[in-house]
Each structure stands twice: as C-alpha cells, then as structure tokens.
Amino acid sequence: TAPSEPRQALTNVKFTPVAPFLLIPRVIIYDGVCHLCNAGVKWVIDKDKDECISFCSVQSKAAEPYLIACGVGREDVLRRFIFVEGPARNLFLALLAAALRVASYLPFPYSALSSFLVIPAPLRDAAYDYVAKHRYRWFGRSDKCIVPSDEVLHRFVDRDELMELRENQDIDDHQSTG
Numbered sequence: 241t242a243p244s245e246p247r248q249a250l251t252n253v254k255f256t257p258v259a260p261f262l263l264i265p266r267v268i269i270y271d272g273v274c275h276l277c278n279a280g281v282k283w284v285i286d287k288d289k290d291e292c293i294s295f296c297s298v299q300s301k302a303a304e305p306y307l308i309a310c311g312v313g314r315e316d317v318l319r320r321f322i323f324v325e326g327p328a329r330n331l332f333l334a335l336l337a338a339a340l341r342v343a344s345y346l347p348f349p350y351s352a353l354s355s356f357l358v359i360p361a362p363l364r365d366a367a368y369d370y371v372a373k374h375r376y377r378w379f380g381r382s383d384k385c386i387v388p389s390d391e392v393l394h395r396f397v398d399r400d401e402l403m404e405l406r407e408n409q410d411i412d413d414h415q416s417t418g
Contacts, residue, residue, distance in 0.1 A: 263305060263309060263326075266293050266294060266324070266345065267293075268293060268321070268322070268342060269297075269298050269317050269322040270296075270298065270322075271298055272300070272386060273381045273386070274376065274381055275375075275379040275382070276371075276375045276379040277321075279379070280321075281388075285395065287347070287350050288345065288346055290347075291395060292346075293342060293395075294395050295395055295396050296396065296397035296398050297385050297398055297401075297402075298317040298322075301398070302401060303317075306322075306324050306332075306397075309324070309331060309332075310322065310331060310332040312332075320334045320335055320338075321334065321335060321339055321372075323338035323342050325341065335364065335365050336356075336364040336365065336368040337357065337364065340354045341354065384405065385405060387402050387403075
C-alpha cells in the first residue's frame with residue numbers, strides 16, 4: 241500500500257561527497273595551463289593505443305570528485321602529478337610514482353619505464369620536485385587550459401568544459417578579428 245503522506249526530504253541523511261567506485265579509473269589529473277604537463281598528456285595519448293588512460297585538467301569542475309576522493313586540493317595538483325588508478329586500496333599516486341604507474345599501462349617498451357619504481361622514493365621525488373618547481377619558467381604556461389583536438393576529446397573526463405572553453409575561444413577570436 242502507498243503511504244498517504246508525501247515523502248519528506250532526506251534532511252537528516254549524511255551523504256559522502258563522492259563515492260570512489262563511481263569515478264572513472266585510470267585518470268591523470270594534470271595542470272591544464274602547463275606546457276610541460278600538456279606535452280606529457282599528448283605523449284601518453286600517442287603511446288596509449290588501447291586508450292587505458294583518461295585525463296582531467298585540475299582547473300575543471302570535473303576534477304573536484306577526484307580531488308575529494310584523494311583528499312588533495314587543487315594547489316597540491318598544481319605542484320604534483322596525480323594519477324587516480326581506481327577505487328582499490330591505493331586510490332591515487334603522486335609525483336614520479338604516478339608517472340611510472342601510468343607507464344605500466346602503456347605497451348612495451350614504454351611499460352618498462354615502470355621498473356624505475358625501484359629507485360627510492362626520496363630520490364625520485366626530489367628530482368620530480370626540482371622539475372616541477374621550474375616547469376613554468378622552462379616550458380611556459382598558457383592563460384587558459386589548452387583544448388585537445390576532437391580526435392582525442394573523448395578521453396577527457398572534463399570534455400564538456402573543454403568544448404565550452406573552445407567555443408568561448410572561437411567567439412573571442414572571431415570578435416578580435418571581425
């Protein structure tokens with residue numbers, strides 16, 4: 241039998257901000273304005289013929305559930321490469337360990353790069369931190385996130401935001417030339 245009163249809102253129920261098992265696995269969270277980071281994303285796209293890896297710019301709203309699930313803030317990702325592997329015990333990896341884990345999903349010979357995980361973490365992290373600290377100066381940065389080509393856009397968790405950004409850039413370009 242149906243209740244005679246309408247259902248009341250679930251005001252006393254506490255919801256978890258994100259359920260990790262709902263996140264797309266194997267996502268690289270990267271700095272979308274960093275030229276080095278974008279070059280790395282392009283490199284992975286080129287080598288990942290099986291399309292095992294997806295991508296999401298830290299500047300996008302789509303990155304928020306991943307950041308919450310990993311317990312990191314946007315500022316952390318601006319300094320650290322993050323790879324969200326999945327809802328298993330080790331949901332995410334950072335720094336060079338993240339990049340080397342990404343390599344493990346690529347075909348040989350690139351997967352062999354993951355063998356560098358045997359290098360002690362403090363050494364790997366020191367090298368990573370040094371490059372990360374200087375990446376804008378050495379490689380440059382953009383004012384806005386770089387929008388990937390249509391051929392690979394389906395690999396981006398934040399594709400809707402990137403398409404909107406592209407449309408806005410096209411409007412700006414048209415207005416400045418017209």
